[in-house]
Amino acid sequence: xxxxxxxxxxxxxxxxxxxxxxxxxxxxxxxxxxxxxxxxxxxxxxxxxxxxxxxxxxxxxxxxxxxxxxxxxxxxxxxxxxxxxxxxxxxxxxxxxxxxxxxxxxxxxxxxxxxxx
Numbered sequence: 001x002x003x004x005x006x007x008x009x010x011x012x013x014x015x016x017x018x019x020x021x022x023x024x025x026x027x028x029x030x031x032x033x034x035x036x037x038x039x040x041x042x043x044x045x046x047x048x049x050x051x052x053x054x055x056x057x058x059x060x061x062x063x064x065x066x067x068x069x070x071x072x073x074x075x076x077x078x079x080x081x082x083x084x085x086x087x088x089x090x091x092x093x094x095x096x097x098x099x100x101x102x103x104x105x106x107x108x109x110x111x112x113x114x115x116x117x
Contacts, residue, residue, distance in 0.1 A: 046112055053108020054101045061100015066093035 069092025074085050 047115070048113060049108035049111045050105045051108070053104035053106075055104070057104020057107070058097045058101035061103070062093045062097035064100075065096020066090075068092055068096075 066089050070085060070089040072092075073088025074080050
């Protein structure tokens, strides 16, 4: 009985809210159509070292995590296989590269590039 009443409530909410959501969508489309960028806008992105930081962070993070995951997957006294060690190393390299690139891009974006003129 409870499931049926919850279904009726969902159906009622859908019937009531769907037409108002469609009307709201049309109003947003009209408002967005009127929105234009100002021709004399002086907002320009400032050059930073984020791309360089992403590359350096990705390479460094990949190397560090690859070594760490290799050490984690290769245990003394256990049965070690090449497939397991290589898999752990590749997973570590991928996780380290992704997280290092994100961190490097963030840190690099904190330092603006200076243009020499």
